[in-house]
Structures are given as C-alpha cells and as structure tokens.
Amino acid sequence: MLDREGETVARSRPVPALSPEATTPSATLDPQDWGAVRRQGHRMLDDMFDHLEGLAQQPVWQCAPDHIRAAMRAPLPIEPVDLAEVHAGFRETILPYGSGNIHPGFMGWVQGGGTPVGMLAEMLAGGLNANLGGRDHMPIAVEQQIVAWMREIFGFPSTADGLFLTGTSQANFVALLIARTRVCGSGVRTGGVRAGDKLVAYASEGVHGCVPRAMEMAGIGSDNLRRVLTNERGQIDLAALRRQIVRDEADGFRPFLIVGTAGTVNVGAVDDLAGLARIAAEHRIHFHIDGALGALGILSDELAPLFDGIELCDSLAFDFHKWGQVPYDAGFLLVRDGAWQRETFASPAAYLTRAKTGLAAGEWWPCDTGPDLSRGFRALKTWFTLKTYGVRALGHAMAASCRLARSLAERIAHEPDLVLLAPVELNIVCFGYASRDALDDGAINARIVERLHAIGEVAPSLTTIGGKPAIRAAFVNHRTTEADVDRLVESVLAAGGDLLSRA
Structure with a gap:
C-alpha cells in the first residue's frame, strides 16, 4: 500500500502466503x-441439548480465566483444522463463558432466553442460507406471513406492512426516517433536511437511548428531541407534552414525531398510548411506539389492557428476541401504511431489475421497505416459535414474568433490609439494600450486584433511580421460577449483610 508521499510501505501484519x-x-x-x-x-447438536437441559446446574455467568482468553487470541488460521477439533475448542473456551441470558437466574437485562425450537430453526435457516432482500422464493412468503400475523395481533389495517431488522434500535431508526419523509416529502432523501425545517420530536424522560441516537444518525440532532417529564408511574406527562408542542409550533419548529414507550427500559412503565395517539392526531404528527420490552404482552389477556391504544400508532417497533423468546436477533417494525416505507426506501437499480416470472419476480421485495438488501432469514425461527408454541402459551409466559415481578415486590415489602425504589408496572423491579447501617448513597447496591455476578447463582443488573445505584431485576426468561426469586432475595440479603459486617 502507499503512504501519503506515494512511497510503498509494508503492511503492519502481512498475510502468510499459501504453500x-x-x-x-x-x-x-x-x-x-x-x-x-x-x-x-449430531454430536454438536447433542452438546447444545445437554447444555440447555442442564442450565440450572450451571453458573449464570462466570468470568473467563486468563488462559481461556489467551487461547482465543490465536494466529490467523491458514491450514484447515478438523471440525471436531474446532468444536472441542468451542466447548472449552466459549460455551461455559456465555452472557448467561438463557439461564433461569438471569434477571439483569431485558433479554429473552430462547428455546430449543428456535435453536433448531436457526440451524435450518443457516442450511438454507436464503437472502431475504427480495425475489420470488418461499422464505419471502414466510416473512410476509409474519407481517400478516402482526397486523392481526396489533389491530393494524390491511395497508400495513413490516419487516424484520436486527432489533428495536434499528427499527426505531427506520421509523424515524419514515416519519421524516412523511413530513418533508421524498425530496429529503436527496436534498437532506434543510436548516429551515426545524424538525423536533418528543419522547418521555425514560425513552431508550437508541431514540436520541437515531435523531443523531438521521442528521436531525438529539438536541431536537424534547424529553418530556414523566408522572409518578414513569409515564410521559400528557399535559406537559401538549404544552411543549404548542410552544414549539409558536416558535416556528416543525413537530414530526412522537415516540411512546410500551415498557420503559429502566422501570417497565407503559405510556398512555391512547392519549398519545389523540395528541398526535390533533397536531398531525407521526406517532411511533417503542415496544421493545413490552409490546408483545398484548398476547396475554391479563396484560393486554396495559397496551390500549397500541393499535392507533403509525408505526410500532418490538423484539421477538425478548418476550417472544426467539433466538437473537429478531427485531420487527410494523408500519400502518406500507407506501410510507416504499417512499422512504425504494430505489431503482439495474441489478434489481424485476420480472413477471422466474426468480426475479415477486411483488414484495423487503429491500424496497427498509435499509437492507442482504438480509438473513430471521422470519423462520419466529415462524417456528409462533407455530410450535402458539401465541396463547407465549402470552402465558409473559404474564408469568409479571407475576414474578409482583412476587418480588411483595417480598421486598416484608424485608426490613430491602426497599422498593420504583413502582412495578410490568416485569421490572428496582430495589435496594436499605439497612439502617447502610450508606444513604446506595453504593452498597453496586457492590452487591458485583458479588452476585461473581457467585453465579442469580444475575440482576445495576441502574440508577433518583441518581443513586439500584438493583434491577428484569423478568423475561421463561425458565425463571419463584425459586429463583427467593434465591435473589436471599442472596441480596446475605451479600448486603456480609458487606456491612466487613465494613
């Protein structure tokens, strides 16, 4: 390669030549x-079945020792290695040191546990190796079927369309681009957002960090996301939102997007979705819902009332890989009118020339409705999960997660050394160790969480409530039981007591 003066310089790490x-x-x-x-x-498949069957007897998480990390820093493989030997390396250096989200004691972050069915479907999809960008083949029909089912589940009209993405972070970004195109017209794709457009969006203080990041990636800027105050339940304050919109319109700004949240990431609050829909309609603003954490809770008769109004939104993002228990990754975006997607993304290209018949046929090409041309077959593991378990069983598992959260809250209320730090609205519980001898700054909670991770029986996460560290338990995994809740409480009390005695 050449340096700035045009002289040839050696590569820092030359690739060895093949003999x-x-x-x-x-x-x-x-x-x-x-x-x-x-x-x-078959041996590799049996290993994974053994691993899943024996999860409860394994640590939730364990830190990989230095020699394991060193083994991963291997030279570039030039010569072939037998598959059995590579698999043995996986068993030794990777399998025991995963992130732990499939374990019943994992309660730290909002991550699904997956299922054996999803694992098998992922294997089938890998063997088929289909590109879901477009063309006429049955994997495209599978994704179309998922879109149709989602229209039915969420009460969207027949004009609605959707597509799989890596996760709700990307789906929220795509929805923002659609909202931008709706207000600015398709010319924004070539001319960009003009300085005089003065676009502004609205979300609650509890909005996920991917939303301001989406504003930045779209070139609008996170300073133009108005973060509206929340009420005591963590919901966006509708009166404060109205005042902010009126103020912005009077100041010459152009409101183009309201983001409601169906399960805030920190405490699980669900915004008043019907109220947000009314405000969006009054001001002709695109209404999007970030439903990553909770939207699929509509599959439970017990939880569905929490999501009243979700059918009124213009776009909805959620993850099958959370409460839907589909293996990572399987995010999804549902849009009220598929024409909005095509106006935002469809682009003619010679290499994508369509035909009336043959492989280049087909009326629905996902590359016209989103940013990706090369797309994996995420729909298959979702299709297998929905078909094999049925939505009734999935909804039951989601309701069970919320019952575990309420059970933990009740345990906390009866433990003098524990205190609940936020209302339990869905499946997330934020609490702390509250002995009269503990420091008021909550620092002991951070030390408790670190200790529990090291022990490996339960794994909550750490967050901040009111500016102070708090223990956060998110119940998403279908394998978690009441016994795991008991283990969490007992472990927090034991760790807190021990830390105080040592202090």
Whole structure:
C-alpha cells in the first residue's frame, strides 16, 4: 500500500502466503465425507441439548480465566483444522463463558432466553442460507406471513406492512426516517433536511437511548428531541407534552414525531398510548411506539389492557428476541401504511431489475421497505416459535414474568433490609439494600450486584433511580421460577449483610 508521499510501505501484519501443498484440487468447501460431518453434527447438536437441559446446574455467568482468553487470541488460521477439533475448542473456551441470558437466574437485562425450537430453526435457516432482500422464493412468503400475523395481533389495517431488522434500535431508526419523509416529502432523501425545517420530536424522560441516537444518525440532532417529564408511574406527562408542542409550533419548529414507550427500559412503565395517539392526531404528527420490552404482552389477556391504544400508532417497533423468546436477533417494525416505507426506501437499480416470472419476480421485495438488501432469514425461527408454541402459551409466559415481578415486590415489602425504589408496572423491579447501617448513597447496591455476578447463582443488573445505584431485576426468561426469586432475595440479603459486617 502507499503512504501519503506515494512511497510503498509494508503492511503492519502481512498475510502468510499459501504453500502449493496447502491448495486443494477442488474449490468446493463441501465435505468429502458427508457421513463424518453428519456424525459430528449430531454430536454438536447433542452438546447444545445437554447444555440447555442442564442450565440450572450451571453458573449464570462466570468470568473467563486468563488462559481461556489467551487461547482465543490465536494466529490467523491458514491450514484447515478438523471440525471436531474446532468444536472441542468451542466447548472449552466459549460455551461455559456465555452472557448467561438463557439461564433461569438471569434477571439483569431485558433479554429473552430462547428455546430449543428456535435453536433448531436457526440451524435450518443457516442450511438454507436464503437472502431475504427480495425475489420470488418461499422464505419471502414466510416473512410476509409474519407481517400478516402482526397486523392481526396489533389491530393494524390491511395497508400495513413490516419487516424484520436486527432489533428495536434499528427499527426505531427506520421509523424515524419514515416519519421524516412523511413530513418533508421524498425530496429529503436527496436534498437532506434543510436548516429551515426545524424538525423536533418528543419522547418521555425514560425513552431508550437508541431514540436520541437515531435523531443523531438521521442528521436531525438529539438536541431536537424534547424529553418530556414523566408522572409518578414513569409515564410521559400528557399535559406537559401538549404544552411543549404548542410552544414549539409558536416558535416556528416543525413537530414530526412522537415516540411512546410500551415498557420503559429502566422501570417497565407503559405510556398512555391512547392519549398519545389523540395528541398526535390533533397536531398531525407521526406517532411511533417503542415496544421493545413490552409490546408483545398484548398476547396475554391479563396484560393486554396495559397496551390500549397500541393499535392507533403509525408505526410500532418490538423484539421477538425478548418476550417472544426467539433466538437473537429478531427485531420487527410494523408500519400502518406500507407506501410510507416504499417512499422512504425504494430505489431503482439495474441489478434489481424485476420480472413477471422466474426468480426475479415477486411483488414484495423487503429491500424496497427498509435499509437492507442482504438480509438473513430471521422470519423462520419466529415462524417456528409462533407455530410450535402458539401465541396463547407465549402470552402465558409473559404474564408469568409479571407475576414474578409482583412476587418480588411483595417480598421486598416484608424485608426490613430491602426497599422498593420504583413502582412495578410490568416485569421490572428496582430495589435496594436499605439497612439502617447502610450508606444513604446506595453504593452498597453496586457492590452487591458485583458479588452476585461473581457467585453465579442469580444475575440482576445495576441502574440508577433518583441518581443513586439500584438493583434491577428484569423478568423475561421463561425458565425463571419463584425459586429463583427467593434465591435473589436471599442472596441480596446475605451479600448486603456480609458487606456491612466487613465494613
């Protein structure tokens, strides 16, 4: 390569040249012995079944020791290695040191536990290796089926469309771009946002961090996201929102987006979605809902009333890989009118020429409705999950998560050394160790969480409530039981007591 003066310089890390002996007469990467690969594949599958079956007997999380981390820092592989040997390396250096979210004692962050069915479907999708950008093949029809089911679940009209994305962070960004196009017109795609447009958006103080980041990525700027005060339940204050919109309109700003939240990430609060829909309609503003944490709770008869008004939004983002228990990643965006998506993303290209028949046919190409041309078959593991378990069982599991949260809140109320730090609206509980001997700054809560992670039986996370550290338990995993709640309470009390005695 050349430096700035045009002189040739050496690469800092040259790639070793392949010797003639390393080359093979055939370019195919398929095995020469399919039977051997089949037997090894069965061993790998059995290993994962054994791992999932024995989760409760394993640590939630354990820190990888130095020699394991060192083993991962290996030279670039030049020569082939037997699949069985590579699998053995996986078993030793990766499998025991995962993030822990599949374990029943994992309560730290809002992450689903996955299922054996989803794992198997992911294997099938990998074997099929379909590109879901477009064209006429049945994997496209599977994603269309998921879109149709989501229209039905959330009460959207027949004009609604949707697509899979990596997660709600990306789905929120795509929704913001759609809202921007709706207010500025399709010319914003080529001309960009003009300084005179003065676009502003609105969300609660509890909005997820991906929303201000989306404002930044869209070139609008996070300073133009108005973060509205919340009430005592963590919901956006509707009166304060109205006042802010009226003030902005009077000052020459152009409101283009209201983001409601169906389950705030910190405390699980659900905004008054019907109230937000009314305000958005009055001011002709795109109404989007970030439903990453809770939107699928509508599948539970017990939880559905919390989400009244969700059917009124213009776009809805949520994750199947959270409460839907689909393996990562499987985010989804549902949009009230698919024409808005096509106006925002569809682009003619010679290499995407369509045909009436053949593989290049098909009326629905997801590359016209979102940012990705190369897209994985996320729909298959979602389709398998919905078909195999049925939405009734998924809804029941979600309601059970909320009952565990309420159970923990009741335990906290009866423990003099624990205090509840935020209302329990859904499936998240924020609390702290509150012995009269504990420091008022809540610092002991951070030390308790670190200790519990190291022990490996339960894994809550750490957040801040009122500017002070708090223990946060998020119940998302379908494997978590009442016994795990008891273990959490007992572990927090034991760790807090021990830390105070040592102090």
